[in-house]
Amino acid sequence: MFRIGFGYDSHRFAPGRRLVLGGVEIPCAEGLLGHSDADVLLHALADAIFGAVGEGDIGQHFPDTDPANKDMSSSIIVERAVEIAAAKGYRVGNADATVILERPKIGPYRNLIAQRIAHLLNLRPEEVSIKAKTNEGMGLVGEGKGAAAFAVVSIEGKD
Ligand code: MG
Numbered sequence: 001m002f003r004i005g006f007g008y009d010s011h012r013f014a015p016g017r018r019l020v021l022g023g024v025e026i027p028c029a030e031g032l033l034g035h036s037d038a039d040v041l042l043h044a045l046a047d048a049i050f051g052a053v054g055e056g057d058i059g060q061h062f063p064d065t066d067p068a069n070k071d072m073s074s075s076i077i078v079e080r081a082v083e084i085a086a087a088k089g090y091r092v093g094n095a096d097a098t099v100i101l102e103r104p105k106i107g108p109y110r111n112l113i114a115q116r117i118a119h120l121l122n123l124r125p126e127e128v129s130i131k132a133k134t135n136e137g138m139g140l141v142g143e144g145k146g147a148a149a150f151a152v153v154s155i156e157g158k159d
Contacts, residue, residue, distance in 0.1 A: 003090070003155040005052025009043035012146040021099060021106060021147075022113030022130060023075045023120065028104050032147060035064035039074035041099045041130070044151035045117065046074070049081040052155040053090050078120045090157030094127040101147035106132045121153075 017031030022041045032038035047057050055061070061084075062069045062077055082092065095117060099106065106113070110130055118128045135142035 001090075001157050002093075003052045003157070005048035005050070005153045005155060007044040007047030007049075007051060007151045007153075008149070009040045009047065010141070010146055010148040011038045011040045011043075012140075013144065019104075020074070021109070023073070023078075023116040024109050024113050026104060026106060026109055036062070036069055036072040036074050036077070040147050040149045041097060041113070041151070042074035042078050042117075042120075044149035045095060045097060045121075045153065046077045046081045048095070048151040048153040049078070049085055049092060049155070052153055053085045053088055055081075055084055055088075075116075075120055078117075082121060085155065085157075088157070090155045092121045092123060093154035093156045094123065094129075095121055095151065095153045096129040096131075097149060097151035098131040098133060099147060099149040100133050100135050100141055102134050102137070102142060102144040 011032035013030040014033035019026045019028040019031040020037045020039045114128045114130045118125045
């Protein structure tokens with residue numbers, strides 16, 4: 001059985017926050033605002049996995065009303081998504097994601113992010129693709145007010 005999952009997420013920038021993308025902390029004057037560490041890339045990936053295996057979305061598994069999830073590392077969210085998929089007999093086959101933000105440039109961190117995500121998803125580095133773009137100055141992301149991410153995963157498994 002072959003499945004595909006898609007995920008999208010966005011978070012706004014705010015002062016006094018760490019910027020964490022794909023589980024990697026990136027030096028920046030501002031970070032993304034959210035209940036957890038607001039790792040927009042891992043949230044999109046987790047939603048892609050949840051979606052692929054028919055398990056809803058992040059909000060159902062990690063409600064932002066739960067104090068236990070406050071400032072939580074989003075690596076835990078992805079690990080849980082992988083566990084839930086595994087419990088249903090599925091594993092991630094590959095992941096392809098794009099993060100969109102005007103600054104900072106994340107090119108220097110791209111390989112590290114891909115390695116971290118490969119580790120979280122039990123994949124080889126060549127099975128993970130991380131792309132970064134700007135929004136060419138258009139819209140709220142283009143004005144630097146936030147960041148967005150899209151992710152697609154393939155899922156292999158039973159049936
Ligand atoms: Mg989010």
